[in-house]
Structures are given as structure tokens and as C-alpha cells.
Amino acid sequence: MSKQELLFWYNRRTGEVETGPQSLAIDRIGPFKTAAEAARALEIIEERAAKWAREDAEED
16 A cells, blocks of 8 residues: 555545545545544634734734
């Protein structure tokens, strides 16, 4: 089993978690270490964006 097969992706087109890169790259978010993290992909993206926005605001 390759290292990529041990990682998880969130497929934004289907809303499903995939083990290993199964779908087109344009549809995938990841990789994540666990299926639970991949399932939260959209939340994680929102959290990171909010953090970066706060950091940018603090720098100004």
C-alpha cells in the first residue's frame, strides 16, 4: 500500500470522503491523515481562512 492510499480526501462534487486519490484533482480537497478530518474539510478551510484574515488584519 502506498503512502497516498493511507490518506483521505474530501470530494467536493459528491460530498464523500475517499481513501486514496480516487477522483479528479479538481474535485478533491486534501490530503488528510484521517477520514474524520477529511469529512470536516469544508469546516477546516473556513477555520483556516478566518485565522488568516485575523492575522492579516493584525499586520495592518
